[in-house]
Amino acid sequence: MAGQVATGSRSGLRSALPLLLPAYLWLTVAIFLPLSAMVFFSFMTELPLSGKAWFFTLENYATFFSQGLYLTLLLASLRLGLEVTLWCVVIGYPAAYVLAKVLKGRSREAIFLLVILPFWSNGLVRIFSWAMVLREGGILDTALNAVLPFKINIDLMYSYPAVIIGLVHSYVPYMVLTCYLTLQAIDDSLIEAGRSLGASRLQMLKRVIIPLSMPGLVAGAALIFVPVVGSFMEPRILGGRTGTFYGTVIEDQFVAVFNWPLGAALSFILLAVVLVILALASPVLKRAA
Amino acid sequence: MAGVQVSNLSRSFGAHKALDDVSIDFADGGFYALLGPSGSGKTTLLRQIAGFDFPDSGRIAIGGESVERVPVEKRRIGMVFQNYALFPNMSVADNVAFGLSVRGEAKATIASEVQRALDLVQLGQLGGRRPHQLSGGQRQRVALARAIVTKPRVLLLDEPLGALDKALRIDMQIELKRIQREIGITTIFVTHDQEEALTMSDRIGILRGGRLVQEGPPEDIYDRPKSEFAATFLGDANILRGETTGTGIRLADGTAIAAKAGASFAAGTKASCAVRPERIRIAADSGSPDHLNGNVLKGQVSKRIFAGNNSTYFVDRDGQTIKVIVQNTGMEKLAEGQEVVLRWSPESTVLIAGN
Ligand SMILES: Nc1ncnc2c1ncn2[C@@H]1O[C@H](COP(=O)(O)OP(=O)(O)OP(=O)(O)O)[C@@H](O)[C@H]1O
Ligand SMILES: [Mg+2]
Numbered sequence: 001m002a003g004q005v006a007t008g009s010r011s012g013l014r015s016a017l018p019l020l021l022p023a024y025l026w027l028t029v030a031i032f033l034p035l036s037a038m039v040f041f042s043f044m045t046e047l048p049l050s051g052k053a054w055f056f057t058l059e060n061y062a063t064f065f066s067q068g069l070y071l072t073l074l075l076a077s078l079r080l081g082l083e084v085t086l087w088c089v090v091i092g093y094p095a096a097y098v099l100a101k102v103l104k105g106r107s108r109e110a111i112f113l114l115v116i117l118p119f120w121s122n123g124l125v126r127i128f129s130w131a132m133v134l135r136e137g138g139i140l141d142t143a144l145n146a147v148l149p150f151k152i153n154i155d156l157m158y159s160y161p162a163v164i165i166g167l168v169h170s171y172v173p174y175m176v177l178t179c180y181l182t183l184q185a186i187d188d189s190l191i192e193a194g195r196s197l198g199a200s201r202l203q204m205l206k207r208v209i210i211p212l213s214m215p216g217l218v219a220g221a222a223l224i225f226v227p228v229v230g231s232f233m234e235p236r237i238l239g240g241r242t243g244t245f246y247g248t249v250i251e252d253q254f255v256a257v258f259n260w261p262l263g264a265a266l267s268f269i270l271l272a273v274v275l276v277i278l279a280l281a282s283p284v285l286k287r288a289a
Numbered sequence: 290m291a292g293v294q295v296s297n298l299s300r301s302f303g304a305h306k307a308l309d310d311v312s313i314d315f316a317d318g319g320f321y322a323l324l325g326p327s328g329s330g331k332t333t334l335l336r337q338i339a340g341f342d343f344p345d346s347g348r349i350a351i352g353g354e355s356v357e358r359v360p361v362e363k364r365r366i367g368m369v370f371q372n373y374a375l376f377p378n379m380s381v382a383d384n385v386a387f388g389l390s391v392r393g394e395a396k397a398t399i400a401s402e403v404q405r406a407l408d409l410v411q412l413g414q415l416g417g418r419r420p421h422q423l424s425g426g427q428r429q430r431v432a433l434a435r436a437i438v439t440k441p442r443v444l445l446l447d448e449p450l451g452a453l454d455k456a457l458r459i460d461m462q463i464e465l466k467r468i469q470r471e472i473g474i475t476t477i478f479v480t481h482d483q484e485e486a487l488t489m490s491d492r493i494g495i496l497r498g499g500r501l502v503q504e505g506p507p508e509d510i511y512d513r514p515k516s517e518f519a520a521t522f523l524g525d526a527n528i529l530r531g532e533t534t535g536t537g538i539r540l541a542d543g544t545a546i547a548a549k550a551g552a553s554f555a556a557g558t559k560a561s562c563a564v565r566p567e568r569i570r571i572a573a574d575s576g577s578p579d580h581l582n583g584n585v586l587k588g589q590v591s592k593r594i595f596a597g598n599n600s601t602y603f604v605d606r607d608g609q610t611i612k613v614i615v616q617n618t619g620m621e622k623l624a625e626g627q628e629v630v631l632r633w634s635p636e637s638t639v640l641i642a643g644n
Contacts (some may be wrong), residue, residue, distance in 0.1 A: 197388035
């Protein structure tokens, strides 16, 4: 029995190989090679391209631990990732629910398009649009002052909330899409069965719908948390002086200071921390799912 | 427990009338089958009673209480779905416990009620399993246990046995009937399967195009159908068409057919007679006529299908094929192509309005 299954899956793998090969080749060339180069760099004193003498060192990794600033920034970035992920759940999940279970036909298509529109717009355009909205005398400020009877000053520009808003806007489509897919797969008759048994909508949500859509929530959270922790564009443009995060520091090493070895080392520390967090979270999330 | 009264219920989807002025009285504790072809409105009617959908007009009362605008979670009904609709994230016991636990019953009460319900459907040992670890028949039992454990006023089932194979279906029919008797719950059962409707229910309602065509006890509908549709949809029937004579009809070739069952019509209008295939006697010679087989037709056997305990003969006469079912007593052996005489009694002949 077991042998049969094994041979079955092995021949399945063999026939799938031609299909998998292009993807693996691409991954090797486009990701694995540059990544290996980065690992290599992270253990060097100097970039070999600069022509100076270089040798192997652990100095770059040691820097992270010797200077408290990096740890502080990493913690700030992790907090940012957590907050953005939570906001994406709070905003994205209800939207996904409405899309999957309430809207039908044409209106569903239209709203769907609206939700994933940020996906298709250029990241920079998106961020600068937010800058126009959030700054003092900007769109939000003007609009609120037009309807409110008293004068208020809205200047969210260059603040932590601005960074959150920008990031949530960029990443919420991931949450909507992953949750939409799992919610879509929940048979409507399950919801009807629950209601016929006397469950209120809230009880249905808590006991059936959320548990069944947990895989989508987890996938969405992972897709958002990881890049947000390392993000630098939104913090830099919308955060201004307050927008110094772990990601912006790494970016600085690459584009401003030209200390690629330190930048690479900081990146790998981030990668390790994120992987550890995901590994620690996975049994908890699996149990919930 | 309670009866259900549906009066003048209508529900349209766009221009399509899915239910058109339907009135049925579902007796307290009765087992009622809703039968009809696909798209006839069976599910729509059941969903109105359950409260998943609301009628455009008409009344629904459960136990005398008007419920048209009461949402499903407040109606205290039990529903069993064709695809079982068990919660995949819960064990069998938790599925069954769901209705009690959302009500906030005490843990100990829930546990004993769940065990009772699982024992009733003979799944007492399987409470710890997940739905995907059960067979189709077992899942349907769990769905049933889950629906009845809350002691609903009405049990609604939408083709609950549709996904099961024939043998399992018959087991489940017996099982379902036993459970229904044991708890005495008013049951409304939607089915495609006329045999299922005949054997299980104490009343049947036949729907067609959103209208109630006929309703009553199975024997009544079978023996006295009021329309050609009812006659041919529930069981098999030979339809003979002609003009009424007052006590029967006259066929196009002048043959008179006497009918003692069904309505009576003014002479001269168009009408039909329905005769069940098993009520007709077939013989090679004409024999002696008597009052028990007063209707006589001559024809020729065009086909014989042997099915073990019975045979079906197809007899051609005057451009029409008449179906006759004969029990295998070892006596009748008629060859294809043979001239035969068909006889049956006027009591077995139902006069219905022509169409
Ligand atoms: N939500 C809906 N929107 C539009 N039309 C509907 C809807 N529900 C049912 N209908 C239509 O109403 C009619 C009756 O449907 P219903 O599901 O009640 O039939 P049914 O007797 O249960 O058929 P089946 O035996 O195939 O299940 C059908 O023509 C169907 O297309
Ligand atoms: Mg149906």
